[in-house]
Amino acid sequence: MRFTLIVLPVLMVLAACAALLVGSTVSPADTLTAIFGGGDELTRGVLLELRVPRVLVGLGVGAALGLAGTILQAVLRNPLASPEVTGVGSGAVLGAVAGTVFLGIADQPEALTIAAVLGGVLGGASLWLIAAKSDPLRLAVLGVLVSAVLAGASLVLLTARPQLAGAAARWLVGSLSGRTWEHWNGLWPWLLVVVLAAVVLAPALDLLAVDDDHARTVGLAVVPWRLTALGAAVLATAAAVAAAGTVSFVGLLAPHAVRRVLGAEHRWLLPASALAGAACVAGADFAAQALTALVPSSGSQRIGIPTGAVTALLGAVVLVVVARRASRAQVEGGSR
Amino acid sequence: MKRSVVVAALALLVVCVAALCLGTPIVGVNRLPAAFAGETDLEHAVVVLLRAPRLVLGLLVGAALAVAGLLLQESLRNPLAVPELLGVSSGAAVLVGVCVVWALPIPGAPLVPALIGAVVGGLITLLAARRAVGPAAVLLVGAAVNAAMQALLLTAVSLSDSREQGVLFRYLLGSLTGTTWESVALSAPGLIALLPLALLCVPLLGVLRLGDETASALGVRADRARLIVLVVASALVAIAVAPSGPIAWVGFLGPHLARRLRPNADPRVWMAWSALFGALLVVVADLAARTVLYPVELPVGGLTALVAIVLAALLIRRRGEVA
Numbered sequence: 001m002r003f004t005l006i007v008l009p010v011l012m013v014l015a016a017c018a019a020l021l022v023g024s025t026v027s028p029a030d031t032l033t034a035i036f037g038g039g040d041e042l043t044r045g046v047l048l049e050l051r052v053p054r055v056l057v058g059l060g061v062g063a064a065l066g067l068a069g070t071i072l073q074a075v076l077r078n079p080l081a082s083p084e085v086t087g088v089g090s091g092a093v094l095g096a097v098a099g100t101v102f103l104g105i106a107d108q109p110e111a112l113t114i115a116a117v118l119g120g121v122l123g124g125a126s127l128w129l130i131a132a133k134s135d136p137l138r139l140a141v142l143g144v145l146v147s148a149v150l151a152g153a154s155l156v157l158l159t160a161r162p163q164l165a166g167a168a169a170r171w172l173v174g175s176l177s178g179r180t181w182e183h184w185n186g187l188w189p190w191l192l193v194v195v196l197a198a199v200v201l202a203p204a205l206d207l208l209a210v211d212d213d214h215a216r217t218v219g220l221a222v223v224p225w226r227l228t229a230l231g232a233a234v235l236a237t238a239a240a241v242a243a244a245g246t247v248s249f250v251g252l253l254a255p256h257a258v259r260r261v262l263g264a265e266h267r268w269l270l271p272a273s274a275l276a277g278a279a280c281v282a283g284a285d286f287a288a289q290a291l292t293a294l295v296p297s298s299g300s301q302r303i304g305i306p307t308g309a310v311t312a313l314l315g316a317v318v319l320v321v322v323a324r325r326a327s328r329a330q331v332e333g334g335s336r
Numbered sequence: 337m338k339r340s341v342v343v344a345a346l347a348l349l350v351v352c353v354a355a356l357c358l359g360t361p362i363v364g365v366n367r368l369p370a371a372f373a374g375e376t377d378l379e380h381a382v383v384v385l386l387r388a389p390r391l392v393l394g395l396l397v398g399a400a401l402a403v404a405g406l407l408l409q410e411s412l413r414n415p416l417a418v419p420e421l422l423g424v425s426s427g428a429a430v431l432v433g434v435c436v437v438w439a440l441p442i443p444g445a446p447l448v449p450a451l452i453g454a455v456v457g458g459l460i461t462l463l464a465a466r467r468a469v470g471p472a473a474v475l476l477v478g479a480a481v482n483a484a485m486q487a488l489l490l491t492a493v494s495l496s497d498s499r500e501q502g503v504l505f506r507y508l509l510g511s512l513t514g515t516t517w518e519s520v521a522l523s524a525p526g527l528i529a530l531l532p533l534a535l536l537c538v539p540l541l542g543v544l545r546l547g548d549e550t551a552s553a554l555g556v557r558a559d560r561a562r563l564i565v566l567v568v569a570s571a572l573v574a575i576a577v578a579p580s581g582p583i584a585w586v587g588f589l590g591p592h593l594a595r596r597l598r599p600n601a602d603p604r605v606w607m608a609w610s611a612l613f614g615a616l617l618v619v620v621a622d623l624a625a626r627t628v629l630y631p632v633e634l635p636v637g638g639l640t641a642l643v644a645i646v647l648a649a650l651l652i653r654r655r656g657e658v659a
Contacts, residue, residue, distance in 0.1 A: 080476070084483070130649050137472035141416070142649060144479040148420075149645045152584065155509050156638035159502075160629075169501060173490035248483060306494055312487030319480035320464045327473030 004261050005268070008275040012059070015282035019055045020047075022289045049180070057179040058285045058307070059278040060187045061240040062250055066277025067198050068236035069251025070270055074209040075229045079326055080140040080319070082252035083237040087123035087146035089248075090154070092234075092241035093172060095119020097154040100168075101161050109186025109242060116238035123150050124234055136326055174247035174308020176285050183243050190239035197232040198270045205229060205266040247284075247308045249315020250277050256318060284310040344612055355391045355619050356383055360630055390515040394622050395615040396527045397512075397576040398586055402614025403534050404572040405587025406594070406607055410541040411565040416475055416648060418588040419454075419573045423481035425582035427457020428574045430489045433504055437496040446578040447522060454574035457485060458566055510583030510637025512622050519579040526575040534572065534607065537565050541603045583618060584637040585644030590614030592647070 020035075021028040023046070031051070034043040065083065072081040072088075083089035099115030100106045123146060131142040151172070158168045204225045207215040212222050240247065254277035255269065262268045285307045292304040357363050363371055363379050371379040401419065408417040408424075419425040431453030432446045442449055465477040493504045506513060540561045543551045548558040573587070594609035601609075617640065625634040 137476065141472050141475050141479075144421070144476065145645050145649050148584075149642060152509070152638050152641040152645075155505065156634060159506060159509065159635050159638075160632055169490050169493040169505070173487050173494065175494070248487065305491055309487045309491040313484050316480040316484035316487075319483075320477050323473050323476040323480065324465075 004258075004272060008258075008272055008279065012275050012279040012282065015279045015286060016055050016059060018286040019058060019282045019289070020051050022286055022293075023051060053181045053184050054176050054179045054285070055282060056184050057187060057243050058176050058281045060184065060191050061176075061244045061247055062254070062277035062279065062281030063274040064187075064191055064194060064236040064240040064277075065247065065250040065281070066254035066273035066275070067194055067270060068233040068240070069253075069277070070255040070266070070273040071198070071201065071205065071229050071233040071236075072251070073255055074205040074266065075226055075233070076136075076139065077209060077211075078136040078139055079256070079322055080136055080252075081143075082249065083233075084147060084246070084248050084252065084315075085140050085143040085319075087127040087143055087150060088120045088234055088237045089123070089241065089246050089251075090147040090150035091123020091126075092116040092120035092238040093246055094150045094154045094157075095122070095238070096171075096242055097157050097168065100164065101157050106164075109183055113186055113190060113239055113242040116242040117235060119150075120234040120238040120241070123147070124230065135330065137323075137330060140323070171245035173306045173312070174245040175304075175306035176244055176281075177304050177306070179244065187239055187243040190235060194232055194236040194239070195274070197228070197235075198274075201225070201229050201232060202266040202270055205270075206264070209264065209266075245306075245308060247281055248312040249319065250280050250311050252322070253277075253280055253311070253315050253318050256322060280311065281307065284314070344609075347616060348612065351616055351619050351623075352391060352395075355394070355623050356387050358623060359387065359627055385516075389517045389520045390512050390622065391619060393515045393520050393523070393579060394512055394619040396520075396524055397580050397583060398590070398614035398616070398618030399531070399611035400527050400572045400576040400614075401583065401586040401618075402590025402594075402610040403531065403607055404569040404576070405614075406591035406603075406610045407534060407537060407541070407565050407569040407572075408587070409591055410603060411544050411562050411569075412474065413545065413547075414474065415592070416588070418585060419569075420582065420584055420587070421475050421482065422478040423457035423461040423485055424454045424570050424573050425457075425577055425584075426482050426485035426489065427460075428454040428577040429508065429582050430457075430485045430492070432578060433489050433492045433507070436500065436504065437492045447526065447575065450574040450578035451571060454570040454577065455567065457481065458570045462566070506635050507581040509635035510581040510640075511625075511633075511635040512580050512583075512618075513626075513633055513635075515579070523575050523579050527572070530568065530572050530575065531611070533568055535604065537568055538603045538607065540565055545603075581635075581637065584641035585648075586614050586617055586640055588648060589617055589640065589644045 021031050030039055030043050031047060033039045034047045069082045072083070072086060073079060076086070095115040095118050096112050098119070099112060103111070105111040105115065127143050127146045130146065131139045154172065158164060204220060207218065207220050208222070208226060208229065215222050237251070254273045258269060258272040258276050262272055288305040288307045288310050353365060353368070356368060357365055361382065363383055367376070367379060368383065370376060371383040374380045405418050408419065408422065409415055428450040431449035434440065435442055435446065435449045461478045461481045464481060465474040489508060493501055493508070496504060540556070543554060543556045544558060544561055544565070551558040551561070590610040590613040591606065593613045594606045598605060598609060618636065621639045622636045625636040625639055628634070
């Protein structure tokens with residue numbers, strides 16, 4: 001267990017360094033000299049104004065999504081829960097898209113985050129209304145449907161404003177390109193709130209993840225704690241969406257990777273998922289930028305492969321594995 | 337039975353005439369013959385060159401998607417098995433999108449890439465879901481495959497020229513905007529050839545409904561029969577998706593309405609009614625999409641998706657048919 005808690009930060013730092021070193025304009029060697037104080041004005045500018053905020057936003061988004069996924073899986077007692085499968089993620093996107101289309105707040109991170117939070121609450125609440133008492137698999141299928149409705153609504157809104165389509169495509173799939181200090185400033189206060197909430201929530205999550213009666217017996221006020229936990233998850237997802245769009249499946253990947261090693265105790269699980277999520281997004285960003293160099297671009301400007309595409313491909317594989325395992329567990333458990 | 341056929345024919349006629357007449361400018365019903373004869377230049381152009389191909393393609397695509405949906409649902413014994421949740425539509429859309437973005441010189445585009453994409457998408461889902469137990473798990477695996485495909489497609493969109501992006505977005509949602517007689521000519525022969533093939537699959541469906549064990553007791557190899565049905569369904573989806581994009585959830589609504597309205601009919605009757613409902617649905621939705629917010633044209637797939645997914649959620653909730 002200790003070993004994992006050392007390995008994860010190291011992994012995260014490695015992924016961040018890798019993401020810091022690659023990019024289209026400045027070579028890795030030049031970047032290294034700039035880090036150690038050398039290099040020219042341009043290199044240092046690229047490093048400090050483009051690469052560093054991009055990596056920071058990536059780490060923050062990953063941590064937020066890792067936390068959101070862990071909390072959702074505990075509270076819903078569902079190994080399949082994640083922002084993508086509960087309507088929270090696509091609700092947040094819808095909120096942000098609606099804000100952009102109707103209010104023109106695309107360049108105001110704070111307002112965008114609030115719009116995303118409202119949308120995320122809408123998505124989560126609609127799933128709750130439809131599927132409160134379903135078993136894990138059915139909840140997940142209903143969640144996919146709710147997400148599909150919300151994603152479709154975002155696309156419909158976007159077709160009303162075709163000039164936003166390009167930026168929006170990168171947003172729907174999740175991308176870190178063009179993230180600046182402004183985005184980081186919009187992200188970190190929310191992240192701080194979520195991290196503090198996670199610290200407070202960890203013991204309660206252990207109880208909520210088992211069952212309500214047991215939690216009540218040991219004196220936990222189940223409903224307020226559950227609502228607080230869900231609120232924290234929505235907030236984390238919305239902050240991540242407002243900063244970088246839907247970086248899919250990180251909220252599913254990170255907790256599952258970590259839980260296999262660390263077991264189910266949330267006081268270890270939460271920080272480890274946050275670290276794993278951060279490492280995952282930074283690593284995916286590195287991979288996306290490295291791949292961009294290999295892919296021919298037909299456009300006049302080089303935009304790059306969105307980070308979310310890499311995580312979505314990885315995450316789809318994990319979702320398949322988890323869904324199979326959950327279906328077999330359900331059959332063996334005789335719950336059908 | 338006879339009365340319902342008359343009602344259906346009347347509904348089809350009314351919808352077709354409405355689709356030809358309504359819009360901007362409105363063409364009176366009494367002027368339609370003149371417009372078809374080419375006596376008035378403007379109305380001839382609007383009705384014959386703009387609205388008629390759109391109507392024909394809408395009818396064909398709707399019928400094909402609904403029949404494909406019925407084939408998938410009956411062969412997998414899962415009322416929610418729709419092309420959208422099995423990676424079939426998105427597979428087709430991905431390859432078409434990629435071919436457009438990188439201008440790949442594939443012969444027979446967009447039909448051939450759509451066909452390959454649909455079959456590959458469906459096969460990936462089936463292989464990935466092979467060891468999953470129960471319909472809900474299969475759907476979830478399909479949703480995962482679908483998510484990966486969507487990510488690829490959005491990546492292609494974001495790598496493309498900004499002039500193409502609006503068009504690709506529309507395509508992503510499914511839209512009949514800009515249909516010409518050429519796009520009808522491209523997909524009509526394939527669809528018309530495949531619909532009878534779908535009818536030939538009906539006996540297989542009847543056997544598959546009984547369950548795999550009974551089917552093998554009757555001397556039918558269930559997995560092989562299912563594969564045949566799936567390939568026919570994928571081909572239908574692919575040819576429908578190639579010109580218009582994945583018009584969402586018609587493959588769910590059509591068969592579902594058919595089953596609801598004729599609960600005890602045999603699959604052949606269901607297929608006919610599914611095709612009819614699918615065709616009506618797409619044409620009506622398209623009419624709404626192009627007139628409600630004129631001059632903004634909504635993508636028709638957005639409308640069909642909103643209607644259908646609400647119904648699907650109600651269905652799972654009320655009857656628990658999936659899990």
